[in-house]
Amino acid sequence: xxxxxxxxxxxxxxxxxxxxxxxxxxxxxxxxxxxxxxxxxxxxxxxxxxxxxxxxxxxxxxxxxxxxxxxxxxxxxxxxxxxxxxxxxxxxxxxxxxxxxxxxxxxxxxxxxxxxxxxxxxxxxxxxxxxxxxxxxxxxxxxxxxxxxxxxxxxxxxxxxxxxxxxxxxxxxxxxxxxxxxxxxxxxxxxxxxxxxxxxxxxxxxxxxxxxxxxxxxxxxxxxxxxxxxxxxxxxxxxxxxxxxxxxxxxxxxxxxxxxxxxxxxxxxxxxxxxxxxxxxxxxxxxxxxxxxxxxxxxxxxxxxxxxxxxxxxxxxxxxxxxxxxxxxxxxxxxxxxxxxxxxxxxxxxxxxxxxxxxxxxxxxxxxxx
Numbered sequence: 004x005x006x007x008x009x010x011x012x013x014x015x016x017x018x019x020x021x022x023x024x025x026x027x028x029x030x031x032x033x034x035x036x037x038x039x040x041x042x043x044x045x046x047x048x049x050x051x052x053x054x055x056x057x058x059x060x061x062x063x064x065x066x067x068x069x070x071x072x073x074x075x076x077x078x079x080x081x082x083x084x085x086x087x088x089x090x091x092x093x094x095x096x097x098x099x100x101x102x103x104x105x106x107x108x109x110x111x112x113x114x115x116x117x118x119x120x121x122x123x124x125x126x127x128x129x130x131x132x133x134x135x136x137x138x139x140x141x142x143x144x145x146x147x148x149x150x151x152x153x154x155x156x157x158x159x160x161x162x163x164x165x166x167x168x169x170x171x172x173x174x175x176x177x178x179x180x181x182x183x184x185x186x187x188x189x190x191x192x193x194x195x196x197x198x199x200x201x202x203x204x205x206x207x208x209x210x211x212x213x214x215x216x217x218x219x220x221x222x223x224x225x226x227x228x229x230x231x232x233x234x235x236x237x238x239x240x241x242x243x244x245x246x247x248x249x250x251x252x253x254x255x256x257x258x259x260x261x262x263x264x265x266x267x268x269x270x271x272x273x274x275x276x277x278x279x280x281x282x283x284x285x286x287x288x289x290x291x292x293x294x295x296x297x298x299x300x301x302x303x304x305x306x307x308x309x310x311x312x313x314x315x316x317x318x319x320x321x322x323x324x325x326x327x328x329x330x331x332x333x334x335x336x337x338x339x340x341x342x343x344x345x346x347x348x349x350x351x352x353x354x355x356x357x358x359x360x361x362x363x364x365x366x367x368x369x370x371x372x373x
Contacts, residue, residue, distance in 0.1 A: 037241045038205030043215035044179040045205035046279040048072070048321030051180075051217070052173030053187035053201075056165050060156025060360055061107035063115045063169040064187030064201060066217060066277050067177045071130075072319045074100040075289035076145060079297050079307075080273055080314035086113045086146040088315075091286065097143055098286040101128050103317050104146040104170065105188040105219050105275045111164040112148035118170030119144045147315040149221040149273040151191035155363060181217065184356030188275070192221035194304070194354045196262040198367040202353025204244070204345045210327045212334075214341045216299070216349040218276035223311050224304040226354050228253050229261030232371045234355075236303040236347040244348065245355035246368075260306060273313035274300055274350070278342045281323040288335045293318035295339025299346030318342070 038045025048069045055062030075098070076088045090097050101123050106112035120142040123129055129140030152158055173187070181203050189201030199222070205215040220226065227234055233251035234240070240249060255261075264272065278296045293316045300307045300314060308314055326334045354368050 033209035035206055035208040038207050038213055038215065041205050041244060042181045042203045043205060043217040043277065043279050044181060045207070046213045046215045046281050046321055047323045048281065049279055050177035052177040053182055054169045054172035055187060055190035056169060057360055058157050059160070059165060060154050060191035060363065061151050061165070062187045062190035063107070063112070063166060063173050064105045064217070064219065065119055065170065065173045065177065066103040066279070068102070068319065068321055071099045071101055072321055073098060073286045073289055074103070074145065074317060074319040075286050075293050077290065077293035077297055077316050078314070080312035081310035082273070083313035083315055084110055084113065084148040085315060086116050087143060088145050090143060091145060093287060093290070097130055099143065100145055100319065101142040102144045103277050103319065104144055105277065106146060106148045106166060107151040107188055107191050108164065108166050109148055109150045109152050112166050113146055114164055115166040115170040116144045116146040118167040119174060122171060122174040145317060147275040149188065149192060149219055149275055149313065150271045151221060153271065154191045154193065156191055183352060185358050185360055188219035189353055189357070190360065192219055194220045194222050195225035195264055196366065197226065197354055198357040198359055198365060200353040200357035202349040202351065202356070204348040204352055206341055206345050208341070212282045212324055212338065213280060214338060214345050215279045216276060216342065216346040218274060218346060218349045218353055220274050220350050220353045221272055222274045222304045222307065223264045223267045223272040223309050224306045225260060225262040226304055226350060227262055227368070229255055229259045232368070232373065234303070234351040235305055236351040239302065239344045239347050240351070241348065245351040263306065267311040272311050274304065274307070275314070276316045276346055276349070278316060278318040278346065279321065280338055281321050282334065282338055283322040283325050284320050284335060284338070289318040289320055291335055292339045292342050296342035296346050299343035300350065302343065303347040303350035
């Protein structure tokens with residue numbers, strides 16, 4: 004009798020979970036799934052613009068919402084390069100944005116925001132206390148940059164860095180598709196000793212909330228387990244989105260960093276990302292989501308948040324879907340946990356899809372021995 008009851012417990016538990024999900028229990032909403040395209044643009048209300056310069060081996064990625072959206076930022080790297088992140092601080096006047104820019108080029112890449120702001124202003128988009136004839140709006144375009152200056156590309160641009168023009172090119176045809184790997188801000192990136200790149204992923208909960216991530220991976224740390232081809236993020240893989248190897252069973256020594264960059268220079272690294280959701284949450288909630296999403300970098304890159312990285316995560320909401328019934332803090336915790344998982348997957352996808360640009364040497368993930 005006892006053995007029979009013990010055997011039945013898993014089935015009873017599963018039925019109880021299904022009943023709670025059917026009743027709308029926010030603790031057990033049921034299984035979710037990858038979004039239709041497995042891209043950040045599965046979040047309704049977003050398009051992406053991308054452009055690169057093959058000669059300079061650098062690029063720009065723009066996250067463009069259909070209208071102004073609530074936004075927050077979390078900075079964990081020791082060498083960040085940013086623009087307008089202070090505008091997102093609690094207590095300030097403007098905590099919504101017209102676009103987010105991720106760019107290569109180190110400090111030169113911050114000029115990409117000039118191009119995006121000019122485009123938005125020309126289209127009448129931006130912040131205005133009161134509209135006045137002849138007074139253009141002020142687009143809010145927070146930006147983060149990564150260091151790709153030493154990747155062998157031609158950076159002899161003198162007084163004319165290409166980033167404003169790259170941003171304008173990216174704004175020519177914003178789309179709901181995203182080129183992954185060697186594209187946009189990830190064009191010249193390097194993830195540890197491997198070619199880095201641009202990655203994206205998404206997840207839709209059973210109760211209809213979507214979380215997406217877009218990331219340019221240019222980390223000091225390695226994205227693979229030492230001595231293997233397994234991604235650190237392997238346990239979070241959905242299907243075969245980055246090779247299907249799953250989690251590694253290897254034991255790793257505490258100071259074995261594997262394929263990390265062992266001779267980093269100040270500001271020579273950085274992983275920059277944007278988390279997006281359609282859940283209707285405000286800037287304070289998004290700050291917590293951004294903070295929790297940083298754990299996704301820790302799950303996918305080792306080491307991370309070093310003095311030599313400038314890791315920055317933006318989080319935004321298009322507000323298209325109301326939160327389900329239940330305590331608001333619980334849903335914020337759910338979204339933050341999902342954001343971390345989705346970002347870890349996006350990191351692996353960016354490196355998995357990366358190829359070498361013309362003339363560039365070095366290993367890619369796909370060139371690693373099997």
